Amino acid sequence: MAQASHGQAPPTEEELSRARLRLGLEGPVARITISRPERRNAMTGRTWTTLAHIGRTLPDDVRIVVIEGDGDTFSAGIDLGMFSPEGVDGERSVVAGLADGTTTDAELQDYVAGLQEGFLWLRRPDLVTIAAVRGHAIGAGFQLALSCDLRILADDARLCMKEPALGLVPDLTGTKPLVDIVGVNRAIEICLTARRVGAQEARELGLAELVVGVDELSGAVDDVVAALLATDREAATATKALLQQAAGNTLAQQAEAERRAQAARLTALAKGMTGR
Ligand code: ACO
Numbered sequence: 341m342a343q344a345s346h347g348q349a350p351p352t353e354e355e356l357s358r359a360r361l362r363l364g365l366e367g368p369v370a371r372i373t374i375s376r377p378e379r380r381n382a383m384t385g386r387t388w389t390t391l392a393h394i395g396r397t398l399p400d401d402v403r404i405v406v407i408e409g410d411g412d413t414f415s416a417g418i419d420l421g422m423f424s425p426e427g428v429d430g431e432r433s434v435v436a437g438l439a440d441g442t443t444t445d446a447e448l449q450d451y452v453a454g455l456q457e458g459f460l461w462l463r464r465p466d467l468v469t470i471a472a473v474r475g476h477a478i479g480a481g482f483q484l485a486l487s488c489d490l491r492i493l494a495d496d497a498r499l500c501m502k503e504p505a506l507g508l509v510p511d512l513t514g515t516k517p518l519v520d521i522v523g524v525n526r527a528i529e530i531c532l533t534a535r536r537v538g539a540q541e542a543r544e545l546g547l548a549e550l551v552v553g554v555d556e557l558s559g560a561v562d563d564v565v566a567a568l569l570a571t572d573r574e575a576a577t578a579t580k581a582l583l584q585q586a587a588g589n590t591l592a593q594q595a596e597a598e599r600r601a602q603a604a605r606l607t608a609l610a611k612g613m614t615g616r
Contacts (some may be wrong), residue, residue, distance in 0.1 A: 342608030350397040351390055359361035359390035362410075368403040369565055370394075374481075381482055382419040384428050385451075387514070388458030395461030403573055404565050405462065407488060408472040409481075412554075417479030417502060452511055459513040460486040465581040468568050472561045472595060473497045476536075479506075486521075486547075489580070492564060493548040494557045505534035521546045521585065575589040575605060 356363055358380070360376040360383065364462045372394060374381040398405075409415050419428045427433035434451075437443030449573050462469040471477075471485035474494040479502040510518075510531065520558045522545050530537060542548040552560040568576070578601045586594050 350398050351393045355390060355393070359386045360384070361387060361390055361395055362395070365402070366497070367612070368401055368569060370398060370402045370405045371495070371549055372405065372407045372411050374407070374415050375410040377409075379383065379419065380416035380476065381409040381411070381414040381481070382416045383484075384419050384422055384431050385434070385455055386431055388480075391458035392454070392461065395458070395464075398467075403467060403576070404568055405467055405469045405488075406467065406472055406565065408561075409460075409474060411474075412496075413475035414473040414477040414497070415481030415484065416462040416476055417481045449512055456511070457511050459484060462487040463491075463584070465584065466573075466577045468514065468576070470561060470564065472557055473499075473534075473548075474557060475498065478502050479510070480512050483512040485509055486514040486517040487512075490550075490564065491548045492541070492550045492552070492557065493539045493542055494554040495539045495551055496554055497539040497542065497548070497551075499542055499547060500534060500536045501531040502534050504532055574608060578605060 350527070351359070351361075352364070359375060362370040362371075362373040362375045362383070364373070372391070374383060374387070376382060418434075421428040422431070422434045425433055425435065427436065437438045438448065441554070464541065467487040468490065470490045470492060472492050473485055473486040475496055476498050477485045478500045482499045482501055501510055501514070509515075515527070515531075522530065526545065537545070537547065538549060543551045550560055550564070582594075582597055582601055585597060
């Protein structure tokens with residue numbers, strides 16, 4: 341495995357396997373595969389803490405992260421066994437200790453914060469993250485796709501925010517991108533009906549940048565990755581950072597941010613030209 345950045349060792353093959361993940365590193369491209377097709381790539385807390393570990397230890401030369409599911413499903417979301425008192429394969433149950441009060445509200449929120457780390461890093465400006473979605477992306481699976489910058493869907497993709505139907509709220513950082521993309525009213529409708537949004541509708545709503553035939557998904561992802569890699573990395577990072585703050589800025593603030601970022605770019609380019 342390539343050299344990890346920031347001193348921490350990357351997850352071992354055994355840790356990845358226990359988290360139902362595969363990680364492939366090919367120079368600037370990291371491919372993360374949710375690998376549990378016999379359970380429709382259902383995920384557990386360990387999947388997300390390991391995703392966070394992957395994010396913390398990505399080699400510095402990685403620019404693109406592609407997330408996909410093994411087989412014909414992106415992910416059926418959280419392993420429903422995580423809500424049973426016994427949990428999944430010895431992994432702590434989400435509800436452990438809640439009924440008898442031995443787990444406090446604050447402890448539970450800390451636990452969820454740790455799970456959210458697996459989703460938050462996908463917004464890093466120095467990366468472009470892509471969800472390649474075949475079949476179902478349900479609950480946490482939909483939120484994982486929403487955490488990525490780009491969603492490329494096969495035409496059999498179905499997105500579903502199932503949590504409210506199960507008595508839960510979506511808590512894995514998916515509500516903000518959903519509202520940012522489709523608006524609060526459509527987000528209410530999608531979440532509170534827990535209906536499945538098909539690929540074509542997802543495209544119309546802006547939830548997919550691209551929809552292609554199932555057999556074309558892999559090639560389409562490769563084409564987008566190649567196009568992204570053709571741009572200057574520093575400019576791409578600065579541009580993503582600018583775009584991410586645009587919605588929260590006034591026009592004047594955004595114009596100032598553009599000036600500041602461009603001054604840094606031009607200075608770097610000028611130094612490159614003069615070799616200083
Ligand atoms: N957790 C645990 N096991 C699951 C999950 C899940 N989320 N999803 C599927 N599986 C298992 C099934 O129990 C089944 O196991 P079995 O072979 O031992 O019976 C196997 O995966 C295959 O599932 P099927 O239902 O037979 O597959 P099908 O293709 O017909 O349906 C679908 C796929 C639509 C994804 C369906 O399995 C489903 O609705 N799963 C539950 C989705 C869900 O409610 N997720 C939680 C959302 S909330 C959140 O993520 C926070």
